[in-house]
Amino acid sequence: MSEMLSSLPLLSPFIEFGFMRRALAGCLALSLGATPVGVFLMLRRMSLAGDAMSHAILPGAAVGYLIAGLSLPAMTFGGLVAGLAVAVLAGGVARNTVIKEDASLATFYLLSLSAGVLIISLRGSSVDLLHVLFGSVLALDDAALLLLAGFASLSVVALALGLRLFALEACDPLFLARISRLAPVAHYGFMVLLVLNLVAGFHALGTLMAVGIMILPAAAARLWVCNLGPLLLIAVVIAFGGSLIGLLLSYYANLPAGPAIVLTLGGAYLLSLAIGPLGPLASRWRSNWHFER
Amino acid sequence: MPRPAAVRAPAVVRFDNLTLGYNRHPAVHHLRGEVAAGSLLAVVGPNGAGKSTLLKGIAGELRPLQGRIELHGVHRRQIAYLTQQATLDISFPIIVHDFVAMGLWREMGAFAGLNRARRQRIAQAIDDVGLSGLETRPIGSLSGGQLQRALFARVMLQDAPLVLLDEPYGAIDAASVRDLAALVRQWHTQGRTVIAVLHDLEHVRQEYPETLLLAREVIARGDTAGVLSDTNLEHVRAIVEGRGDDPHAAVCRSDREGA
Structure with missing residues (x-):
């Protein structure tokens, strides 16, 4: 049976090689954990803020690296602390001064990024640090995989519990602030989820591409549906499907896995633009809703 | 269909030498008095008179520079407050039904x-604002008038003792104004306290028993016909012109059109 399965070109790499199975499992965890967070990032118009946050975890990871070398717990812990610090500081400044949220985040992430680069240069540049910047989805060990799965589980549970809250906060934040005292919980809770998933993502895809598996599937799915539930489901399916295809591409075409995955997700987005019912092409053919009634 | 016939506790708003403003620049001066339970009060005045500022203060979103606002029979978070510019993101992927259902948040919470x-009440609210049949439409596909109706439906479900409306008929057609005004009358008969910032004086004369005429301070308040007298309106116009903020500003829309 397994011989028959391993003769299938789409399955054989995953059957023959453990590292491919691990990579696929890691991508499944990221698709379940990070992609729904990406959907909310997009809906809150914070797609670029997600990118900024992913850079903000760099100095923390760098300090972890400086102290303990390429140690998973040290770099994870450092990344979490740095990411959360930037999220809290940026949010606090945006809420209490004339500086708006985007500028506030930009200032802190630039500080954070330059501090990261400075810290890295203290120890002399190392090939290992390519791991931080570009990830190593094909070299996930047990500990890294457990971390990805753990963060993803946490994220799924938190999002499921707070779905209504997060949706309301993204749709009409002032309304939520008026009727409930949970508005800050929604804001900072979401930031914590974002940082958790970015830190998980950077182990697999690196700080530069961790946001890819968040935003690209979200944007692609948005071109297909107009309702939040289906949007989340479709985004997760696109993320996992794209990861699978990306891994196969990298295996057969001998390409680096991280960029292959993110590029495949980008392809899914472009395809959705072309044929998605809410894409620019389909919109031209669709009758206008206003006149239907 | 079950519908709350009357609100449980009537809401009273009391102003105690209230001054509201931004960055220490007052926008409304030394307001005193009380909005009685179950009032249907129109707030009118020229641009910059401090009307929206007053609502913001009542909603607790602006701390008084001086004096205070007391709320009785209503907690700040129970107020239904419809602002001039809807703060919602209309591109958000949510359908009319779910959007209106947000009004039940205080009752339902997150879980x-x-x-x-509750489904019946949502359906009833959607029906009352005339949006039946559009329940599964994304809010982004609604027209301006339809969106305002959806916002009114959400206010209905909030079942608030105190309703604040800031220029609720800004950019909508006459039919929508008529339908929504009927809802406001219904809230009044249910015993809710309603305070609405309005521009159309004819509409105010027809629909609102009480009026507060504001031009950074109270010019007049009380029975609508008395407040909207020629003398008072002339007084307001003189204040506006005298200050030179906007010499061409009409006191309100119908005032300009009627002239």
């Missing part, structure tokens, strides 16, 4: 489910 009674 409670939509039981049959």
Whole structure:
């Protein structure tokens, strides 16, 4: 049976090689954990803020690296602390001064990024640090995989519990602030989820591409549906499907896995633009809703 | 269909030498008095008179520079407050039904489910604002008037003792104004306290028993016909012109059109 399965070109790499199975499992965890967070990032118009946050975890990871070398717990812990610090500081400044949220985040992430680069240069540049910047989805060990799965589980549970809250906060934040005292919980809770998933993502895809598996599937799915539930489901399916295809591409075409995955997700987005019912092409053919009634 | 016939506790708003403003620049001066329970009060005045500022203060979103606002029979978070510019993101992927259902948040919180009674109330609210049949439409596909109707439906479900409306008929057609005004009358008969910032004086004369005429301070308040007298309106116009903020500003729309 397994011989028959391993003769299938789409399955054989995953059957023959453990590292491919691990990579696929890691991508499944990221698709379940990070992609729904990406959907909310997009809906809150914070797609670029997600990118900024992913850079903000760099100095923390760098300090972890400086102290303990390429140690998973040290770099994870450092990344979490740095990411959360930037999220809290940026949010606090945006809420209490004339500086708006985007500028506030930009200032802190630039500080954070330059501090990261400075810290890295203290120890002399190392090939290992390519791991931080570009990830190593094909070299996930047990500990890294457990971390990805753990963060993803946490994220799924938190999002499921707070779905209504997060949706309301993204749709009409002032309304939520008026009727409930949970508005800050929604804001900072979401930031914590974002940082958790970015830190998980950077182990697999690196700080530069961790946001890819968040935003690209979200944007692609948005071109297909107009309702939040289906949007989340479709985004997760696109993320996992794209990861699978990306891994196969990298295996057969001998390409680096991280960029292959993110590029495949980008392809899914472009395809959705072309044929998605809410894409620019389909919109031209669709009758206008206003006149239907 | 079950519908709350009257609100449980009538809401009273009391102003105690209230001054509201931004960055230490006052926008409304030394307001005293009280909005009685179950009032249907129109707030009118020229641009910059401090009307929206007053609502913001009542809603607790602006701390008084001086004096205070007391709320009785209503907690700040129970107020239904419809602002001039809707703060919602209309591109958000949510359908009319779910959007209107947000009005039940205080009752349901983050976890409670939509039981049959709640579903009926949502359907009723959507029907009352004339949006039946559009329940599954994304809010982004609604026209301006339809969106305002959806916002009114959400206010209805909030079941608030105190309703604040800031220029609720800004950019909508006459038919929508008529339908929504009927809802406001219904809220009044249910005993809710309603305070609405309005521009159309004819509409105010027809619909609102009480009026507060504001031009950074109270010019007049009380019975609508008395407040909107020629003398008072002339007084306001003189204040506006005298200050030179906007010499061409009409006191309100119908005032300009009627002239």
